Amino acid sequence: MDCGSDKVIYMDNNATTRVAPEVVDAMMPFLTDCYGNPSSMHIFGGQVGRAITEARESIAELLGAEPEEIIFTSCGTESDSTAILSGLQTFPEQRHIVTTRVEHPAVKNLCDNLDSLTGHKHRITRLQVEADGTLDLDQYRESLTEDTAIVSVMWANNETGVIFPVEEMAAMARERDILFHTDAVQAVGKIPFNLKETAIDFLSVSGHKLHAPKGVGVLYVRKGTPFIPFINGGHQEHGRRGGTENVASIVALGRACKLAGEKLEEENTRVKYLRDKLETGLLEQIPRSMLNGHKTERLPNTANISFEFVEGESILLHMDRYRICASSGSACTSGSLEPSHVLRAMGVPFTAAHGSIRFSLSVYNTEKEVDFVLEKMPAIIANLREMSPFWNKDDH
């Protein structure tokens, strides 16, 4: 099947990324010749086992962690559930969780459904965010109690790219013997990590957000942190996660992490430059547009911009005609009827929330592509505004 991916301008990398060609090369042998089960006691198993060990080392290196602190999972969501449920079982008498109002559904919906899932009543503190999407640390400090079992705060927000001070927050939790989990799915591969220097107990990674395939993730569990498995079964991952290893994808993730390490500088220089050029250009050219999220405390690749009085899905479909791929926090694109919970938590007015577009770049984007988007966007927005009953040209 030809998806025509070579013809698109892909700026939706926070949704998923293209699998890097080097990554495809690295995983292919494990989909063809090297089909052994790493648990087997023959040469086949041995080869495959070594490949997994290498992958584990590459991931540990990117995170600044030890290989034995890496558990392979099926996705970021599994990693999140595993960490939070493990933390709750570690402290069965403590029924309080601290999280934020802007978490990814992987954490948000788990917290919403904890009571029916565990059969226990939990108290959940969802930290408010400021208008620029940042957290108030005083509010966080006050939320920690003796009853708190675990804190789960994302490293960077998927919609706005805003980065939270998780290292500081983890240290504050550690002082009170509270476990700390962070969903770092959006951050890994985009900013540097050195987990050894932090007090973070659990950290979730998703393969497909950093140019590995879908269906593989990682849960980092600090050495010494109590851990109770989510999926019980065989002895794989030292009994911490049952199920035969997804070998090809694990190898792919290892290769992707190596690549991400090599490209980290490019991500924070060239990609950031492209993002800034796109963002500044759009805000300058298009009246009544605004940036959602903190200007600097942010991932280098993400720009979330609202265009007032027009609706996100309509913008996206017009962009799609020029093969520009991005996403929106509007109600219509989410399948629900309300705009993004992240933008609402930030207090973004409805006039803007419905017309928000997230551009998320990667090392595969070019300046030519950014220029093309800058050339097409003003007319798309102007045309839709022409049609909008709330837009009055003379007022703006």
Next chain:
Amino acid sequence: MWEYTDKVQEHFTNPRNVGEVEGADGIGEVGSLACGDALKLSIKVDDNGIITDARFKTFGCASAIASSSALTEMVKGMSIEEAEKITNEDIANFLGGLPKEKMHCSVMGREALEAAIANYRGVILPMAEGEVVCECFGVTDLEIIRAIRESDLRSVEEITNFTKAGGGCGKCEDKLREILQQTVQGLEVEPKRAKKEQRMTTLQKIKKIEEVLEREIKPTLKKDGGDIELIDVDGDFVTVSLRGACAGCQSSRTTLKVYVEKKLRELVSDSLIVEEGK
């Protein structure tokens, strides 16, 4: 990604009749920025009550824009009375269908049309007088009941798809379920009664048939110099004898089947079969 029909995509990409009619005779505004979609429909109506022009301004997704565009195309050239009969299903069908989660876009079209017609006539719509059930989207009980009836909705999810009610905080879900149950029960009560009447004893049936013959059928036949008499009722078989001018009339069989049988089926039981006794 939604699966939109080619027609939805075409009307979204090239919307017809965007703008406002100058000196409009009726304007309908529904939805709001907070709700995520809104439609302002303006119509021009001539002295004969024909809609000569219709234009729209829409804030919303592709299906909202396509529904608005479709609506303006549909009503142009229609009389107000014809336009009044347009349902949201008609708008959706015009577009070759809408994803079920997007049916509320067609409902918005129908509502804007109603509002524009009411504005043209200078009356206030009863919908606005209902009690607001969904506070997030400002949907009244009257709107919900109407949607349940018109589109044959059978779950809270369907109500949300069609009216948006319950799609926000979700606090009104119980209330929606209650309205759904009451409305659906109300719909089922009437046919049930009708069925009960069908299950009558033979004696009741004979009495009823006699009654209808005396009251409805004989007077009509007598105008043409004819008459009719009931001979026997056996289950659903009704034997009658035609008299007077009807006896030997070439069209007597037609009279029996097309008129007498039809009338008896309508007023007594729809399974009756009328035959002529010798």
